[in-house]
Amino acid sequence: MSWKAIASPTVRQQRGKWVVRVDGIDTATGTKKPRQLGTFPSQRAARAAASAFTADGVTQAERGNVAWVVDRWLATKADISAKAVSQYEWAAGHIRAGLGGIPLEHLDRTDISAWLESLAGGGQLSRRSIQICRTVLRASLADAVEEGLLRRSPAARVPLPKIVVKPGLEREQPAWSEDEIARFITVADEHRWAAGFRLCVLYGLRRSELLALRWDDLDLDAGTVRVDEGLIEVKGKPVWTDGKSARSRRTIPIDASMRKQFRARRVAQLEERARAVEWAGLDLVFTTLNGSPVQARYFDRELERLVVAAGVPRLTSHGLRHTAATHMVRHAADLGELRAVADILGHSPEMLLRVYAHTMPESLRSVSEGVGKRTLHLG
Secondary structure, eight states, rough: OOOOEEEEOOEEETTEEEEEEOOEEETOOOOOOOOOEEEEEEEHHHHHHHTOTTTTSSSSGGGHHHHHHHHHHTTTTHHHHHHHHHHHHHHHHHHHHHTTBBBBGGGGHHHHHHHHHHHHHSSSHHHHHHHHHHHHHHHHHHHHTTTTSSSOOTTTTTOOOOSSSSSOOOOOOOOOOOOHHHHHHHHTTSTTTHHHHHHHHHHOOOOOHHHHHHHHETTTTTTTTEEEEEEETTTEEEEEEEOOTTTTTTTEEEEEEHHEEEHHHHHHHHHHHHSSSSOOOOOSBBOOOOOOOOOHHHHHHHHHHHHHHHTOOOOOOHHHHHHHHHHHHHHHHHHHHHHHHHHHHHHHHHHHHSGGGGGGHHHHHHHHHHHHTTTTTGG
């Protein structure tokens, strides 16, 4: 369709925002086709966009506006995970809706503050979500500064709103006690993914790592599990990843009871496969009843059901990992075992010490006391 403006843009306030529209026609059919140029947080920004409109229906915004800069920045993000790309694209959509039509030279801190306040007051986004939106905007504008498209970034010093209508996620209990772990395992052992829930709550596998496990990742004779992939969901579709980092790709030892659980899972899956009309054939350890990958939200729903049945405090899949890490660190006898815990979790030792310092074993305290005793004579 070829479109042509037949009037000057108009600026109107609508639902607390400023909308720029212009009347036009489809030159092929002669049909009137009004076009909306954008929605803006302030009247000044809307008027600036309207004045930038030219007679041929092109705005300076199409090359040099906020949306253009954000899209250019997104196009350079080829070295990040599919999940991160999806998150950035989601944030970019909010930026385009609120600030996209503003030419770079007209964008200032007032526009950005007003936009952030509108997100905070809308009740749709949490503080964390708003922070992601601001991060993407800041990165895009910083990139524009480096390329000489801007002298300085107007987003660099804009704070997050103090009040956000939508509350954040309910904080979960840091970790289950030994008794709560036992109660959960007793209930989970009746589930067809019993081995998976055990692996998460005792060995700290991430949900994405668990759902990506294939049978050739297991060596049950040697008692090891290889972790070198992740399975996440992006826009409702499964996406395979290579793991969060080099440390995430690891081989961990498992105990005899864990091996027994995996052997039971193998037998159960062969029975499921025999009953299935069709089987996906991906060689995954934990699947649906037709061999397909398990969606993250389905896993979480099953976990929630087991948590309720066990009568233990609510934990997410990440909470299972945190529980496993907490107890492994707490029961470590020395620094060598702490290093082994870091390897099992796919953490660096430095991160392990920083995150789980509050659960350090008493043996570490005795080491420091020993140092003090040796240096008493030094005064």
